[in-house]
Amino acid sequence: MHAFEYASPKTLKEAFALLGSQWGEADVLAGGTDLLSLMKDAVQTPKRVVSLRGLTALSGIAKSGSGLKIGALTTIDALMSNAAIRASYPSLHQAAMGITSPQIRNMGTVGGDLCQRPRCWYYRQGFGLLAMKDGKSLVADGDNRYHAIFGAGNAHFVSASSFGPALIALGAKIKLESATGAREVDAAQFFRAPKSDSEREIDLKPNEILTEILLPATSAKNATYEVRQKDALDWPLATASVALTMSGNTVSKAMIVLGHAGPTPVVAESAAAWLSGKSITADTAAAAAAEAVKTAKPLSGNAYKVTLAKTAVKRALLRAAGIEV
Numbered sequence: 001m002h003a004f005e006y007a008s009p010k011t012l013k014e015a016f017a018l019l020g021s022q023w024g025e026a027d028v029l030a031g032g033t034d035l036l037s038l039m040k041d042a043v044q045t046p047k048r049v050v051s052l053r054g055l056t057a058l059s060g061i062a063k064s065g066s067g068l069k070i071g072a073l074t075t076i077d078a079l080m081s082n083a084a085i086r087a088s089y090p091s092l093h094q095a096a097m098g099i100t101s102p103q104i105r106n107m108g109t110v111g112g113d114l115c116q117r118p119r120c121w122y123y124r125q126g127f128g129l130l131a132m133k134d135g136k137s138l139v140a141d142g143d144n145r146y147h148a149i150f151g152a153g154n155a156h157f158v159s160a161s162s163f164g165p166a167l168i169a170l171g172a173k174i175k176l177e178s179a180t181g182a183r184e185v186d187a188a189q190f191f192r193a194p195k196s197d198s199e200r201e202i203d204l205k206p207n208e209i210l211t212e213i214l215l216p217a218t219s220a221k222n223a224t225y226e227v228r229q230k231d232a233l234d235w236p237l238a239t240a241s242v243a244l245t246m247s248g249n250t251v252s253k254a255m256i257v258l259g260h261a262g263p264t265p266v267v268a269e270s271a272a273a274w275l276s277g278k279s280i281t282a283d284t285a286a287a288a289a290a291e292a293v294k295t296a297k298p299l300s301g302n303a304y305k306v307t308l309a310k311t312a313v314k315r316a317l318l319r320a321a322g323i324e325v
Contacts, residue, residue, distance in 0.1 A: 002141055005048040005106065008053065011055070011231075012057075015062060016179040017093070019208075023198070026047065026049070029052065030053075030109045031075070031107040034041075034112060034134070041124065042126070052209070058071045058302055059075075060074060061078070061085065066216070068088075068112055070212065070213040072109060072110060072210045074112060075107070075109055076108045076109070079093070079096050079110055088217075089170060089218070090222060091169060092170075093101045094223060095163050095165075095226075096163075098226045099162055099233075100271045103322075111213070113161050115210060118157035118158070118160055119146075125322050128197040129201070130194070130196070135255045138308035140299060146158070146237070148261065149262055149298075149299070150296055151262070152193030159185050159265055160260075165224070166222070167187040168265050169243040169257045170216070171186075173185065173217050175306045176209070177208060177213040182211075185203055187213075190203050191263075201264075214310070220253075223242055223316050223317075224319075225312045226238075226239045236308040237309070238261060249279045251275045251280065253276065254273055254276065254288075256271050256275075274288055280317055280323065285313075285315075289310040289317070292309070
């Protein structure tokens, strides 16, 4: 591991002063479940690590207007055990249930999940975020079993966030703060597909800290469904989070978001529009799922993920509607 300076500020103001204007000058440490492994492998080599562990105000879940505010340092375990989350936002609870490691549940944070770097093995082995060599993509021509089926230029990694798809489906906002002020970003706009290795895959600047997640009040039926290779700690092969606003037994509005399918969570707008005015049955859920993956463009080794993503959408819709899956 490269040498680095360690700082433990007691206030946000102190933390802002320790950040840099360029990536590589400083990195924020929350639970450490991702950053430390990146530093050990020399994928990230910050000159300074700014620990947020002393900023207790960034932890906890509380009412905010008619919705909820989740502090960025809230642990995954605390999110899972929160009664309000389980009652009104089951899609988040179900996403957290997929993180099976007790150690990560107790140390990992909600903000950290949103900011974690891609799990692409080319990136993790030091080939850069886009994994390009001599003008060609190592992913497109190599082992791409777990990569994106929805492309975005040369970005073939998949967004690693467990909570991103659910937060997008729920219409959440992400609060980012710096020494010059705060801004709120729609969860759908927080994730981005970089065009170069110097960019990040989230809308976070080097001098900013993710401080809160803001959940609006909702009466929508919502759910998450994951397809994974094993129940032990691993990342899913495909996920789907949905939110259904119902008028009686028919859908008046739907949000369908696929996870682990593209460099950002993929909003299936055409599938959501197709569901409008229909009731949720096994047949309509299957048809909407087929629509959701219609524009998928798998790579040479991951066509199977199209079927898994379709299954995740169908079962998430049925789960949200209270139909056994």
